[in-house]
Amino acid sequence: MTTTSTSTVTSASNSSALTQLQRLEAESMHIFRETASEGERPVLLFSGGKDSVVMLHLAAKAFWPCPIPFPVLHVDTGHNFPEVLDFRNRTAERLKVRLEVASVQDYIDDGRLSERPDGTRNPLQTVPLLDAITDGRHDVVYGGARRDEEKARAKERIISLRDEFGQWNPRDQRPELWSLYNTRHRPGEHVRVFPLSNWTELDIWRYIAAENIELPPLYYAHERDVILRDGMLLAVGEYVTPREGEDIERRTVRYRTVGDMSCTGAVESPAANAEDVLAEVATSTLTERGATRADDRMSEAAMEDRKREGYF
Template sequence: MTTVEPRPALDALDALESEAIHIFREVAGEFDRPVILFSGGKDSTLLVHLAVKAFAPAPVPFPLLHVDTGHNYPEVIAFRDSLVERLGLRLEVANVEDYLADGRLVERADGTRNPLQTQPLLDAITENRHDAVFGGGRRDEERARAKERIMSLRDAFGRWDPRKQRPELWNLYNGRHAAGEHVRVFPISNWTELDVWRYIQRENIELPDIYFAHEREVFSRDGMWLAEGPWGGPRGSEELVSKTVRYRTVGDGSCTGAVESSATTLDEVIAEVTASRLTERGATRADDRMSEAAMEDRKKEGYF
């Protein structure tokens, strides 16, 4: 009698990785022109890593799309360009600066450009005929993102209607869409911030160095440490001080704050995240504080 050895159980990270790779392959088989939305942050870098694993030894079969506000941290842009070159990826860039220069957009009074990303994003999706757009949104980040399905339909104007969510049973995803519509896809929707960092450690994934503690000139505004830059500040009584900080999330410099930290290694970052009682967006993103439903309002307009 032949004895069949039981298959080893997947640990939590293996299961999350398997789900994400399955989603990438499903989209590649079902859609014509997918693209990965890429900011240079940890979540979108994780997406690229998973896409490489999903299709190896073949190259990743779709490009990256970066909506560049012009207010990005230089370290992140340098990391973006280095990663694209190292992996031989294609990069599409939609520049908010171009829209400001020709009058299609107007600079906001508060200086933040994060809400201005929506129109360049939608135009890039339309012009390049992308029918599926991968994003690094996770359900643990923010309440509006917790409402999203893994495959989330957007109408011909790029808008999301939370009242018209499709059911998703087990690992069956509905990518059906009409001409002009597209689908936003969130392969790491079920991951937590701690899962992301543990996986980054396990896989030895390179990140921009601003995710680790370093000395930076910052000023305090609305309970966050913001860096001086082209986005303005410090203003009035705000004063630049030198702090040891790191970033938990990377976005537009005008609304992404740093946290005081001494975590210079992955072990130290993981310990810090484990002890934190705030999500990274709740702790360091001013654009989410504009109203109780700030993220949901932007998503309805076409934001990621």
């Protein structure tokens, strides 16, 4: 197994002494190797958010010294943070992976999708995602979901079978015993694979700190103009403007998760590096999605409904 100067992995002969973080890394790398060897046209969903960044880092380590043997796919809503898009492009270039982009804006422009009354585009990602999977004939699709994020994601196995319509049936899941992963599927179906299923937000940040992984700068404390709406601090900009009674404030904030600018809230924080964030997350009682994602507040079953339709 390959190591770097900041690697968290020890030799196989010392596997009994692996820490929890090292075991998680080894499990994720094993999942990548096993499933990539069984797939014909795998693809990794990459948004530039911390989970997809860690997932791509693990893939690079899993296949080193060979290049990552599959492209990355981003479903671009058109409402992304500019810092994240810049990071996405630089990362794909640095790792020499092919970047595929499915554009929600293209679907709106040609009439295949319509803007929502609330202006939020995150729920519009499903159709472009499924079309990109079909057009690319991708049979194994890697996602960065973790079980601790949200109740619907806690139900999902590491290997998630999707039918010919990209839909997920929570009652149609396969046993995963002895680290054996079944990626078999009928023509037209595909599997989603979640190498970070057993990680927590704290694990992610511990790994980022240990591996010195670069992230988009909005994950760390910075000053930004925000408004308080529905209990969340939303960044003022092209996609979010103050409503009557809302005041623009300049605050020191950071983001715990990355989504659309129109539905992703910031948190007030002085955390300027990974170690600071670690200390902050360790004392938090709210998940990052529950605290900062308006699209997950639409209903108690918002995420599960979207997953049934083919969402990440």
